[in-house]
Amino acid sequence: MGSARVFSISEVNALIPTLSLYVEQQLRAQSDIEQGLAELTRLLGETPLTLELFESDEPDVRRIKSDLRRRVGRYEAGWTRVRELGGVVKDPQIGLVDFYGRVEGRVVWLCWRYGEDSLGYYHELDAGYPGRRPLSVDVRRSLLN
Secondary structure, three states, rough: OOOOOOOOOOHHHHHHHHHHHHHHHHHHHHHHHHHHHHHHHHOOOOOOOOOOOOOOOHHHHHHHHHHHHHHHHHHHHHHHHHHHOOEEEEEEOEEEEEEEEOOEEEEEEEEEEEOOOOEEEEOOOOOHHHHOEEOOHHHHHHHOO
16 A cells, blocks of 8 residues: 555545546546547558557548547546546546545545445455445444544
């Protein structure tokens, strides 16, 4: 874990409006990239898909590749913004972001997924999304505030 910040529920909840906005933008950007890749695949046919620009590329292919390279750069920068908030991006496809928290003296993941209005789940560090457990009243009391 190193020197990663440990969050309280209220600290994560305070980030959720900003986090929701950022992740929504990321999911939209992801969709735009997928559409661009589909268009590029249609134009290239059987040619291996790469965003590397070649002099032999047709003008439409160069335009799409250049646009996709910009989109991917913005997409990567968007996840950096989420990480700067203190989140650990666990699944960018569904907008799953975890934060370090503490339950009963042990460090856990406070688990948030895009679309959730507040933090409602946690799981052990070695458990994934399927291991999410609700933040019950007792668990909430045991967290750092």
